[in-house]
């Protein structure tokens with residue numbers, strides 16, 4: 006298979022998970038991911054990845070010995086951490102969680118260091134939302150709140166909203182009112198129909214005042230500029246039939262952590278007077294898939310501690326905090342080493358041993374005891390990934406590299422070794 | 436284990452007319468056979484009650500919506516960390532990793548599988564799978580060990596279906612239904628609040644009548660249920676259309692429920708969690724409509740249902756019926772998740788607590804019991820709690836005790852809020868107690884028959900070797916909570932009360948044939964209005 010074309014491939018360059026990509030392959034290299042945006046092109050690249058299996062001091066070792074070494078390190082660890090990074094399929098995530106469970110390890114994912122505040126707020130408060138296709142088909146009002154999707158989610162506007170024609174929006178962009186809320190220097194799209202600006206300091210109060218105005222508990226005749234702006238905004242929001250408020254779920258520097266919950270309350274309050282849904286933008290690499298899979302296997306979307314033999318939720322004391330305290334002695338990073346949040350990457354050195362299984366593991370920006378290169382989900386590996394709104398999509402890998410390990414299969418072998426080892430140590434009473 | 440003779444148990448196999456007769460059951464290669472050589476391994480079942488494995492006809496265990504509920508309940512999981520079971524090592528070489536999990540009202544997937552098996556249940560259907568998320572539902576079932584699974588596919592608010600109805604193309608709708616079931620690997624057609632979810636997306640929260648227009652005047656709840664009931668019949672599906680009626684949970688809704696039943700008079704249809712649709716009266720003056728439902732069932736053999744019993748304690752309401760969850764959130768003040776699902780359906784979640792001191796909770800509890808106790812035919816009105824909506828599946832043993840033990844039931848009745856119970860059948864006194872055989876019908880034989888599962892729910896030759904053995908106990912809750920042995924597909928999964936093996940379950944799905952011309956219709960629609968490529972849609 007040298008020259009070929011894969012249609013309907015799913016891009017995981019961001020959480021939009023565009024699944025209309027035609028990937029053109031020549032001489033085992035991706036030459037063109039048709040319809041992908043610039044970010045998507047970067048994500049696909051040429052598909053060239055290293056295919057090494059390394060242990061400390063040995064450049065290329067058989068997979069079996071690398072897995073033996075990894076199993077030994079993990080089994081001997083007093084406090085192991087399994088960390089789910091980006092670019093792995095839901096199938097690989099499922100197996101990685103099994104590894105953490107068998108080990109009694111701490112388990113965490115990129116979510117807890119990035120979008121975790123929003124996840125926690127939604128767990129406290131609930132969340133009124135919709136899938137992206139519903140927004141496209143129905144939203145006659147779209148608010149971009151402190152985010153211009155063109156930057157980190159380039160095809161959001163053309164695939165979901167506000168541009169496309171929808172079932173109930175036959176006129177496409179012209180059939181929708183677009184409201185831009187600028188927050189500090191975070192500008193919403195330039196071509197909005199209405200624009201309101203808040204400072205970062207004002208933001209949470211502005212959300213709360215807007216909510217108060219929506220439910221008719223506005224501050225009466227308050228005529229200072231914030232009260233006026235939020236009253237006008239509330240009128241605008243109430244005036245559409247089906248409103249989508251789009252926020253960035255990924256970290257935005259300098260934002261008040263109370264923002265997520267305030268926004269959920271506003272969206273909730275807008276249901277009643279009208280219909281309103283929150284769209285939380287998420288980055289790619291199947292990050293949101295990890296939330297879903299961890300939830301169904303453990304009950305929690307991130308930061309799960311198996312130490313006492315069953316899952317416990319430790320969202321306030323996740324991987325980064327435990328690494329910082331030096332409690333973690335061995336880390337298994339599954340997925341792309343480059344996608345780790347700074348707070349985790351910077352602290353990995355505190356652990357005595359590091360094992361990396363994932364795309365470009367052998368090129369991890371930190372020292373590893375064992376590194377096993379695997380394929381990138383969606384480029385080299387099949388399976389499932391989720392879009393930012395939890396819609397599951399199949400992955401259609403364009404490249405097959407025979408020398409490259411498969412992430413899920415590698416983890417399955419590792420888990421089997423760990424189980425066998427455990428049984429040997431703890432013989433079962435007949 | 437390829438062969439096993441279960442000897443000397445009291446067999447309850449109502450599908451084969453066996454009611455407590457002492458006899459042997461022979462198993463070979465996962466199926467029940469007539470005889471085995473005398474040297475075959477034996478399981479001594481003397482003194483034990485032997486029944487087919489339980490079948491849950493309606494629960495929420497593996498879908499994107501139940502995962503929304505799981506995610507919303509960390510505080511509930513925190514109270515119930517569940518360690519991995521210690522499983523036996525089998526010789527087949529397969530490495531099975533025993534898994535820990537979380538309990539509570541919406542357990543994690545592995546725990547769900549283990550616990551169903553631990554109750555003697557061997558088959559569970561998820562009653563609400565959105566087609567666009569079917570892939571996730573199957574993945575969750577893949578992580579739900581032991582039990583066989585299956586998905587009911589949500590169709591009653593599908594925009595393409597509504598278009599077909601509006602165009603008077605009910606026969607074409609059938610082709611679409613067949614295509615949809617195949618592409619999602621679904622088992623049955625599910626209708627939730629026909630037309631009402633689409634209306635909720637337009638901020639309309641209740642349906643006035645079966646003839647309310649849903650956008651187009653020709654698209655009405657009546658037209659939707661008729662179209663889908665006929666589709667199930669025409670396609671020869673094993674299970675008829677599975678209907679969650681309009682206005683769930685609203686006082687006075689029994690009138691609309693009966694209208695829906697009458698609209699389908701003469702057609703096969705299954706009406707689910709009828710308790711939630713059997714309320715008379717009006718706001719503040721709720722009353723029981725149970726007898727109207729059971730009277731209808733008595734004279735209409737083509738209709739079937741499950742109860743959707745409420746039990747006191749914590750539950751979590753989760754349904755495609757977004758409108759009802761909005762209303763419940765507004766009235767209870769509890770946290771609320773809503774997900775409008777593109778083109779097809781919706782999803783809502785609100786945690787809820789049924790309190791015996793609360794008038795409406797007590798009435799709901801009583802109505803469920805009345806449905807059971809006034810039921811004209813256990814084969815057609817089977818057991819469910821709409822897990823986790825009315826109660827967790829873990830409370831089935833308690834429910835069985837309420838049905839089998841009048842003194843226990845009456846003692847509980849005396850302690851609940853009486854305000855709305857005056858004049859209800861239960862308050863007037865119902866002497867009926869379910870027999871073991873009737874329990875076997877409402878939990879096994881009946882669901883199997885309604886689902887068209889010919890090799891399940893009975894112990895005749897050729898049936899799947901899904902078998903539960905209970906030690907008789909006057910406390911029926913204790914008896915049904917802790918089966919002595921459970922066999923799934925010939926594997927002894929629960930042995931002497933301990934979960935010992937956890938093989939993967941099978942998936943039940945249908946693949947009806949259809950006129951390929953429908954694929955063009957779907958493609959034209961999908962290209963315009965789906966947000967995923969048609970090639971990537973389904974499961």
Ligand code: SF4
Nearest residue numbers: 016018019023045160
């Ligand atoms: S918008 Fe995101 S998913 Fe779509 S092509 Fe660009 S990077 Fe890929």
Ligand SMILES: [Zn+2]
Nearest residue numbers: 493494562821
């Ligand atoms: Zn249900």
